[in-house]
Amino acid sequence: MKTQGTQFTGLCPECGAVIAYEVGQWIERGVLWWGSEGQCERCAHGWCERDHGPVTPDRVRQALLTAHGPVRLGLADVPDKLVPLLRALRTTEDLTVAEARARAGELSATGLFGTLVEREYLALGLRDRGLAVVLERAVGSTEPQGPDAAAAVQPLRNVARG
Structure with a gap:
């Protein structure tokens, strides 16, 4: 737990x-x-x-x-198919298809920021669908925004495929 x-x-x-x-x-x-x-x-x-x-x-x-502080969840590699990613997002975050597509774009581009437990929860859903993810703890107590967001994170741990 x-x-x-x-x-x-x-x-x-x-x-x-x-x-x-x-x-x-x-x-x-x-x-x-x-x-x-x-x-x-x-x-x-x-x-x-x-x-x-x-x-x-x-x-x-x-x-x-x-x-x-926030944690960033990103994809370890580009998924072959979009459907497993959309299903994981729709199931774990209770999103519409359009909302899931937008979140998938954000996840692929800059990653998704949130609490450790929120990002771990989504990581479980992604791994259950065969997707590899990376969790990183953001440095500081605010969510990084924009192109410099990647510079403001440090590795937390990798979550391998299930």
Whole structure:
């Protein structure tokens, strides 16, 4: 099971005291999950939420990206056929055909940036369809953009064909 989490502090929405938040993402039995929890020690305001699916709430993603930095997923080589790539993108990210084609172009050109768990999840779908991928940890805490994006990453590890 691949997992990533972080803790940060903020203000309690009920009483204004400092509160500790915990957020995370993980892959469990082939499904992408996210969670968020916290409890105020002053007023007992608290929550614990957990859900799954291709979209993680932005507050969870941003906390993970700030704490750990983004990861870039790219293709190790040009696929012979586009169909396995499109199927993997449509299945893992719940995309339309047109959206999957656009993402495939982005993946082939500059790669896709996201949290470690998001990119690992997509890598699993790509490997299941015989595609070789490369994961790289981006240097810094923001997603590199444009032609200099490749210079801002360092190798994380290669994920070989399944």
